[in-house]
Amino acid sequence: MNNELCLGFWKSKAENNPTIKTSKVSDINDFSEIDKEFILKYVNKETKILDLAAGTGITLNKYYDKVSEVTAVEKYKQFSDFIVKAPNITVINEDISVFEPQNQYDVILMFGIVSYFNRDEIEKIYQKYLKYLKPNGKLIIKNQFGINEDVIVANYSEELGCDYFSEFRQIQSEINMLKTLGLNKNELIDIYPPECNRWGNTHFYAIVSSFS
Template sequence: MSNELTDKAFWANYWESKKDIAFNVPVNHTFHKLLSKLITENKLSSAIELGGFPGYYTIFLKKYFGLKTALFDFYIHPKTLKEVLNINDLSEKDISVIEGDLFKYEPQAQYDLVLSCGLIEHFNDTKDIINKHLSFLKPGGTLFITLPNFTGVNGWMQRKFDRDNYDKHNISSMNPNLLANYCTSLGLKNVKAYYYGQFSIWLENRAQQPGLVKLFFKALWFTGKITTKIIPIESKLLSPYIVLTATK
């Protein structure tokens, strides 16, 4: 894999340390409104999720929209995947699963929708990793990419209390204008890039934090939620995500 900020050992440790991975993916899963609109408007019938293990969006699209779905990742943990599928009343027969290096793999099929949620920010060459998505995308197909926004309050939390995780992300990629320009230069159409979601923060290592940090986290989370409920804004400072969509 090229120019990555993580490796297979990192992802093996990441997923093996996570608790409550297997859950029933809800109909209102994150980004459900955006995906529902794209599927309806563009009449999408097939999709592949890149870097998406354990496949929550692969499952979501299969379960609620009946799309023919595939999951592609550099690291697949078979036991975890089986558990996640089972709790969602699915099996490996219901989806395609591909384990491989995105920079070496030659796609055997193309899809109406190519999506990744939390992938491109783990690479130094943002334009290159976006371009890798396009080989899986049919002409006229839809590209849907999301990434965390670590340039506001949530990023400050990561940098202050989980620097190791923060350093696994390419912060310069978290720029909607830059992302849009990359897509335009790659020949994509109908390009949109924007901050998404009202206030939210998280820490991957929250359970290991001392009591005072946990208390501060709760206070900040509560304050931010109340503020954006009163004034529902999406911005660089407060929004937890960035969304990028385009058409090939």
């Protein structure tokens, strides 16, 4: 399982008449209103945000006017074309594994992306982007995670009608990884109402991490 495998799924979605909802895995997974309200708790008019794998901007479009600036990195232009055009938004169509920021950020968002990388890949990605987090900044991750163990989906999904790959790592092991990378403060938040968690072995969480 690695990001290369996931990209086939996202590439085909990008190339098949995407809508603003397409960067949600399925329509019933659009929790962008909750995500927006959550992000707004950590920002103000001075905040500079790096939004990694921003997708169609379904969430970004709802928060960008409340912050100073947003750099959105998304591999597929067909998705990022839905991001609103505004003077405080910069869109970069690049793989987040290769992108190198030029600035430091108050908040780095990784919403719905970390499970598309395996443990080794995500560790390198966390390590790289932590260099671009201001000393008082926050890395905010939102994803499904395994509850008791890693849950790896790497096969044909009846629900999605295609091959699908995701590594839902056990939540505490993800937090332990963040700690070893120097993020000493890691707040775990049960972000969604119970009915959004449809699978018995995984759960959506947000992790708000900072150096101290």
